[in-house]
Amino acid sequence: MADADGAGWSDRALGLGRPIARRDFLGGVALAAGASALPGAAFAQSGADYPPAKTGLRGQYPGSFEMAHAARDGGFDGPISAEDSGEHHDLVIVGAGISGLSAAWLQAQALGMGRKVLILDNHDDFGGHAKRNEFQHQGRTILAYGGTMSIETPFPYSFTSKKLLADLGVDLTSYDRYETKAYAGLAPGTFFDREHFAGDRVVAGTGRKPWQQFFAEAPLSAAVRADLTRLHTEQVDYLPGLTPEARADALKRMSYQNFLLGPARMLPASLPFFVGQGYRNNKRVDTLPAWEAALSRRAPGFAGMALPGQIQADAQHFHWPDGNAAVARMLVSRLVPGVFAGPLDQESVVLAPARYAALDNPANAVRIRLNAMVVRVEHLGPVTRSTEKAVRVVYVKDGKRISVTAANVIMACFNNIIPYIVPSLPAPQKAALLYASKVPMLYTNVLIRNWQAWAKLGVRAIHAPNGYHTTVALDTPMAIGGYASAATPDEPVVLHMVRNPNKPGLPRKEQNRIGRAEMLATDFTTIEREIRGQLQRMLGPGGFDAARDILAITANRWPHGYSYTYDTLDDPDVPDEQRPHILGRQSFGRIAIANADAGAAAFTNTAIDMADRAVQEMLISRGLT
Numbered sequence: 062m063a064d065a066d067g068a069g070w071s072d073r074a075l076g077l078g079r080p081i082a083r084r085d086f087l088g089g090v091a092l093a094a095g096a097s098a099l100p101g102a103a104f105a106q107s108g109a110d111y112p113p114a115k116t117g118l119r120g121q122y123p124g125s126f127e128m129a130h131a132a133r134d135g136g137f138d139g140p141i142s143a144e145d146s147g148e149h150h151d152l153v154i155v156g157a158g159i160s161g162l163s164a165a166w167l168q169a170q171a172l173g174m175g176r177k178v179l180i181l182d183n184h185d186d187f188g189g190h191a192k193r194n195e196f197q198h199q200g201r202t203i204l205a206y207g208g209t210m211s212i213e214t215p216f217p218y219s220f221t222s223k224k225l226l227a228d229l230g231v232d233l234t235s236y237d238r239y240e241t242k243a244y245a246g247l248a249p250g251t252f253f254d255r256e257h258f259a260g261d262r263v264v265a266g267t268g269r270k271p272w273q274q275f276f277a278e279a280p281l282s283a284a285v286r287a288d289l290t291r292l293h294t295e296q297v298d299y300l301p302g303l304t305p306e307a308r309a310d311a312l313k314r315m316s317y318q319n320f321l322l323g324p325a326r327m328l329p330a331s332l333p334f335f336v337g338q339g340y341r342n343n344k345r346v347d348t349l350p351a352w353e354a355a356l357s358r359r360a361p362g363f364a365g366m367a368l369p370g371q372i373q374a375d376a377q378h379f380h381w382p383d384g385n386a387a388v389a390r391m392l393v394s395r396l397v398p399g400v401f402a403g404p405l406d407q408e409s410v411v412l413a414p415a416r417y418a419a420l421d422n423p424a425n426a427v428r429i430r431l432n433a434m435v436v437r438v439e440h441l442g443p444v445t446r447s448t449e450k451a452v453r454v455v456y457v458k459d460g461k462r463i464s465v466t467a468a469n470v471i472m473a474c475f476n477n478i479i480p481y482i483v484p485s486l487p488a489p490q491k492a493a494l495l496y497a498s499k500v501p502m503l504y505t506n507v508l509i510r511n512w513q514a515w516a517k518l519g520v521r522a523i524h525a526p527n528g529y530h531t532t533v534a535l536d537t538p539m540a541i542g543g544y545a546s547a548a549t550p551d552e553p554v555v556l557h558m559v560r561n562p563n564k565p566g567l568p569r570k571e572q573n574r575i576g577r578a579e580m581l582a583t584d585f586t587t588i589e590r591e592i593r594g595q596l597q598r599m600l601g602p603g604g605f606d607a608a609r610d611i612l613a614i615t616a617n618r619w620p621h622g623y624s625y626t627y628d629t630l631d632d633p634d635v636p637d638e639q640r641p642h643i644l645g646r647q648s649f650g651r652i653a654i655a656n657a658d659a660g661a662a663a664f665t666n667t668a669i670d671m672a673d674r675a676v677q678e679m680l681i682s683r684g685l686t
């Protein structure tokens with residue numbers, strides 16, 4: 062055995078290779094299935110026919126995206142042959158995320174439920190980023206979210222988004238009924254690591270106890286302690302002599318890092334405290350404009366600075382144990398008969414079993430075809446010609462190219478892929494669609510035997526500024542729809558861990574690109590090793606034993622994660638109508654563009670609003686308004 066704080070532990074001591082619930086997929090083939098080795102595990106539905114129960118590498122898992130990369134690399138250039146299925150649909154939707162499902166729902170609202178709609182998605186599950194993860198332990202179903210977590214946004218929900226949720230039976234004012242007080246007395250904490258500070262230690266009470274006391278308990282040199290305490294407690298105008306507007310302007314043009322090291326005169330040795338923080342839309346200390354740091358109200362340094370007033374958003378909040386996968390499930394329950402027992406509401410959605418075999422039933426008007434990667438969308442004649450069979454769609458499923466026709470197509474996928482699968486788009490539109498670079502994100506769920514170590518350390522969430530995963534949190538405690546998460550420290554619980562691979566110092570888009578490549582090149586074993594080592598180091602002093610206490614791991618990999626949002630450091634300051642997402646999302650004949658990228662904001666309501674716009678454009682293209 063190695064030292065009790067976890068550093069220097071061997072793979073064996075950390076439990077790497079022990080049978081846990083995980084399944085590594087390479088090229089779509091299960092390599093190792095440890096699920097049955099989980100003590101007491103009895104999967105209600107096995108991962109084979111029920112994707113949410115699959116563990117190991119999920120999200121954009123190996124086997125789901127290679128065809129898209131082949132399309133990007135020119136593998137489908139030129140005329141494309143395919144087996145003609147003879148299928149014709151009123152509408153084909155590319156992408157079964159919240160945007161694609163919302164588009165199907167909104168067109169049904171406009172035209173009635175009888176229209177033939179085919180939704181194609183390259184994954185084995187619907188929902189896109191709204192991903193449900195399930196664990197089974199000792200006869201108990203334990204839920205987690207693998208992507209989109211909550212209904213929330215810094216700007217108000219539109220009428221359409223609010224109405225869609227209301228039509229699904231969601232009451233956004235009712236959330237407080239469902240979150241329990243299981244972690245009362247536990248606070249957020251910070252893990253100071255010995256590579257960057259004066260030792261390894263979790264300090265409880267970040268932002269809760271007086272900063273002087275918090276930093277006094279942290280393993281820091283005297284100089285760094287004084288420096289961090291000063292920044293968090295003093296009220297100084299670090300940009301004196303400017304009007305609030307000029308001050309805001311200056312903050313828009315410098316990164317938060319340059320603000321800290323420049324006007325705020327922080328020591329470079331203090332910077333590691335800020336490095337892993339994703340203050341706003343995942344921008345890091347070096348890519349976050351200082352102005353956005355000020356707006357976040359979580360970043361210190363602005364308390365003494367008069368800044369222009371900001372409009373506060375009308376906040377919406379709702380969370381389910383499986384995150385916004387619940388929204389996807391509620392939509393599917395209304396769109397596709399036979400998958401669920403009937404229409405689901407905000408409570409019944411939580412535990413309702415799903416029959417995936419019913420998703421693509423020829424007897425239904427709306428069908429969802431999974432494991433189907435679209436590689437070509439093209440008009441069957443001049444773009445402006447009005448015919449019923451206006452568009453041909455080719456997808457690859459089980460290695461076979463198959464074509465269907467449609468009167469209209471809505472691209473509810475990613476902006477970056479559209480130019481490669483709709484090659485006839487005008488060149489400037491293609492360039493606009495290729496401008497953005499989505500944020501790579503890893504959402505890891507770890508089922509642990511109990512959370513006694515957390516109770517002992519007094520923490521419910523740990524920020525690890527320099528960790529592989531930069532946050533680790535006990536799952537939101539909830540009791541909803543017959544589901545109850547852990548109520549006492551002796552019960553199993555899911556830890557939710559977040560990583561954003563990047564390359565500090567480079568422009569943000571370049572960091573996203575490098576992070577994406579790193580993510581795709583990292584295998585599950587490497588991720589598991591990092592998880593075990595990190596948890597052991599952080600929680601070991603509370604009695605945690607990675608080899609004993611980790612029961613299952615699901616790592617949801619999102620190389621194409623959050624939609625790209627503009628900022629004042631790296632993007633040209635142009636009027637909205639000249640922004641690439643607006644130029645890129647113009648409809649093209651019978652092909653309209655939905656998805657959150659088209660709104661340049663990584664939010665569920667954006668995905669819904671973009672579906673609404675695309676459906677309007679679809680109706681206009683056929684004179685159906």
Ligand SMILES: Cc1cc2nc3c(=O)[nH]c(=O)nc-3n(C[C@H](O)[C@H](O)[C@H](O)COP(=O)(O)OP(=O)(O)OC[C@H]3O[C@@H](n4cnc5c(N)ncnc54)[C@H](O)[C@@H]3O)c2cc1C
Binds near residue numbers: 160189208623624
């Ligand atoms: C990790 C994570 C956490 C998030 N958390 C939140 C949150 O808490 N709250 C919030 O409001 N928003 C959150 N978001 C933002 C989220 O992206 C949006 O809320 C929304 O879910 C995006 O929906 P979408 O349908 O536009 O895209 P997606 O969910 O990405 O769906 C698009 C689907 O199209 C598929 N596709 C792509 N190309 C093809 C093709 N050629 N053929 C077939 N299928 C294809 C994709 O694989 C995917 O399944 C989060 C995003 C991520 C990644």
